[in-house]
Amino acid sequence: MENFKYTEENEKEFQRILEKYPNSDAMMLPGLWLVQEQIGWVSPAAMIFMADRLGKTPIEVHSFATFYTMFNLEPIGTYHIELCKTLSCMIMGAPELKKFIKDTLGIGPGETSADGKFHFSEVECQGACGGAPMIALNHTYHENLTVEKLENIIKGCK
């Protein structure tokens, strides 16, 4: 297993946050978030790293990471498509978008495309109900989607 460590930039950010939240429990969330921003998922090596940094056991970090669905526990594609499946988006066309993703990229919820480029997740309300249906693509919201708009967004992913 390869060791994990923060990039220089993320190490600085970790230290900056640590000054605000010296409590190791409070640091778990932003600490793991930085990990995921860096490598796209929370690997076992990163859990051991975080446990060392915060004076926790690896199993404590693992329990924390598995509680929050926003943490990826396996490597995901370069582009993470998160489709909202809650009521407003569902009524306004999320099922058609889901079908389009399946038909064009060949992936359903929780799957990564064979080329490793796209990962698809269905998520609960993202607080953008006025723009339903919507996706987040690597955390950037795209609202008032149609199949055509989604097709253009996917084509734009290099």
Ligand code: FES
């Ligand atoms: S229901 Fe989809 S963003 Fe709220």
